[in-house]
Amino acid sequence: MTGGADTIRAMRPAFLWAALAAIFALAAPQMLALFAIINLTTAIALAILALSLALIWGYGGILCFGQVAFFGLGAYAYTIAAVNFGGSTWAILVAVLVASAVAAALGYFMFYGRLSDVYLGVITLTFTLILFSVMRRTSGPDWKIGKSLLGGFNGISSPPLNLPWNPAVKLFPEHVFYVAMAALILCYLFAAWLVNTHFGRVCVAIRENETRAELLGYDTRAYKLGIFTIGAGIAAIGGVLFSQGIGRITPDVFGLYNAALVIIWVIVGGRGTLAGPVIATFALFYLTSWLGGQQVLNNNLVLGIILIVFVLAVPRGIAPTLLGWWRRGTVRPAAARVRRRRNRAEAAE
Amino acid sequence: MDLVVAVALQLAYGIANLALISVGLAIIFGMMRVINLAHGEFLMLGGYTVVVTTNAGVNLWLAVFVLAPLVVGIVGVLVERILIRRLYGRMIDTLLATWGLSLLLIGLVTSIFGASTATTISPPFGTIQIGRFSSSGYELFLIGVTMALALAIWAVLRFTRLGLVARGTMQNAEMASALGVSTSRIYMITFGLGAAVTGLAGGLLAPITGVLPTIGATYIAKAFITVISGGSAILAGTAAGSVLLGGIQGVFTFLTGPTFGEVALLIAAIVLLRLMPRGITGRFFRKSL
């Protein structure tokens, strides 16, 4: 049912988005000042985090309230490994592996215990808060892994990325931007591919109706564990880039505020889409930055009002809503035909 | 011997404290399946009501037992009418909206009162002496109030018509609605009552904690975890969750220090939810309130 050609066809919009992003990646350093590029790197890292949650929540139906845990673990693992190895090449791999392994262990614990919805959210959140508390108290010379001190509340400064297998050549911020954009595009394409594979479709089926998927003979626990682990790996890549954008990793990243923020990006962008949360992350990133530069209104006040209005007025998120308007606005024969056919199919069901 | 008594008293207070900050959230979660992320700010509003009114010369007891629940209860009803009502059955959206509300309330209070507000209240009742140890009389009082509050909630649920209707709505909202109960009104009252109880808790804690616009953040995670660990039964759940988690935190705090006390609480919650995915009252005391 899902041959390679079908998957590729289904991914056509994803390729268009990726091409658009690639053009932006090439154009941005020409258009923008250096500081904007550096700060954009941080935004890209956060967008990858949002993408990972969009994948496991929007497609896998797993409400992970602690996606920042894997993001932060990735950043910490990268930093610690890079300090110990004296180079970043293997450290990136370590970051992805550590985050995925922790996610696999936690996921096994949760999914094979048949936890669902809100309880899953609480466990992942609690796990994040444990990391927050524990990492905050790791200051002092006794807390170290290999050569790298953990740094406690103040965190650790992250070694810059270097050319693969060449620790002597460090990347400049503008190069890190290219790396970050490339990582975002690749992660996005990977996620878009994944949701169109057989595996991805089963995950969506489980999200829609877990019992039905199980009765069809799928081991839903294994599929959930799979997508959860993959999502954590993607989040870890975001974490590595975040440590580059900030130059440092602190326990701050595991805080309740950040944990909730990711969920907001995905809701604002729209569940069930991948590009939506990415775009929403950029939009909210610049909104928060802009808020911090103005002095008229309290930031919390503005952010709070925006969120409430959003939930009430645009409950499905930006991307699905825009898409809805688009479809309604342009009644093209082909689209109408597709819609009619889909309606018939739904009616038949 | 006096050490044992003093430690036991502290343990009891730790548990009562956890129950006090959680019970309002449990009412709203148990009845409505709504997770109110602005719960910490409701506590803060209760505290602020007490601080601001006592600064203006109002009697402390009037502020704590009347004004704090009243103000926060009204806020709760307004929030339910304006916000929550539109989002029933959409748990995640409610989560997001109440998080927005939490930020809004912090921003609002900061804009009105500034980053901190001076206070003049001290905890009443002086101290009690247990051998070599002295302890706060107010803490003992709080343990008593918490138990009285639990008793009152139990009585309301058990003996009043409101309680009956509420329990019916909780078990099967559609059936209750078909039998002529206005679920919309019940939800409004529930949310208002949950908020009022939270306001009372915030007011009660005001004399022995710092009251700041941002203080809610220190409560929300703990309250949230206690309620979920307890399960959906309002009283039994809060009691079981608080006793277990508060007890573990207290013991570990004595043995190893406050940091690992906190971590032990969190780990206990994770293990507990793995063993009992529906919370303690999802497994035991299932018929309880």
Add this chain to the structure above:
Amino acid sequence: MTISRRTFLAGTAGAVLGMPALMGRAQDATIRIASILDLSGGLDIYGAPMDVTTKLAVEDINAAGGLLGRRVELITYDAQSSIQLYTQYATQAAAGDRVAAVHGGITSASREAIRPTLARFQTLYFYNTQYEGGVCDYNNFCTGSTPAQTVAKVVPYVMNKWGKKVYIVAADYNYGQITAQWMQKFVADNGGETLGVEFFPLDVTNFGPTINKIQQAAPNLVISALVGGAHVSFYRQYAAAGLNASIPIASTTFGVGNEHKLISAAEGNGLIAAYSYFEAVDNPVNRDFLARLDAKMGASRPGLNELAVRSYEGVMLWAEAVKLAGTADRNPVVEALRTGLTYNGPSGAVTVDPKTHHCIQNVYLAELKDQTFDILEAYDAQPPADTQLVCDLVANPDQSTFFFENGLAAAGIK
């Protein structure tokens, strides 16, 4: 899907992303400085007063005709209690706004986040907060007091007054832990005994178990390095248990978050604190400073503490250095500061120590009475002796190290 919608989105995205770049146009008529502080979120209790005084400093400079005939423009960023935003704004201020200096940072974590960024862009950085000491950075001036200035004075004073047995409570993070180490050192140096040290996560609000432990240990006094809004609960619960009457408290962190107003008079009376500034400091500059702020803000004037006043004095020190250097460029201004520049501010004379880029400053001990600090003792011109143990920017200016990042080993202390 047609092209039009996508080009629209791309166009919008480009416009949004391009905006910050356009905001960074330089205007030569003014000299710009940036302030990055937490003005919302949990740390705003510290940031809000610092913001008020930073703005006042710039107003005062401009009222006196500006600097070098140019007006000074202040760009304020609210880091919203997030480390990520600190780095972002530091990058934007240094490379985008091209400011002459950045003032700000509250926690050591925030300082450590922006220090490398500002060093990389060669933008002068003033950190105006009391902290644990140990920063040794050519580009960074730390104007706040350090433990060798405050802890070293308050410990012997209270031990003489109350007794030799001490119990230490501190916030469980780098600052609290290192400050607790300094406290233990000064207790031992003065022939005292530390009976216990206990650390608390920043969000603990129930201190009951610790209050029992303190009673069990029966010290003569408690020294506190507790930090933040949640920890205010300690002082209230301590008083509620009646301990404030029998075991008094001394602190080097109580007061900068307006804590003395957040607990009642009865709960706070008798507590002794040490800082390089209290509102009660008696000199003409301070009287004038307070009067002007009162006239300007009336009842909404925040309580002023070391952080707030040092933020004012930090900007003023920078202004003095610009005048002396005749330019706002970084290197001449740093050299001007390194001449041992002095500014007479509300806290008294503040002099830059060229060796450490910290300040030689007055230190005051004060006792809390009815929510107000009354000064007990004043110690003039205290050097940053802790940082001087490890740092010599005269001999070796090319440094950017935080020596006490992981404890006091660098200073040869256990």
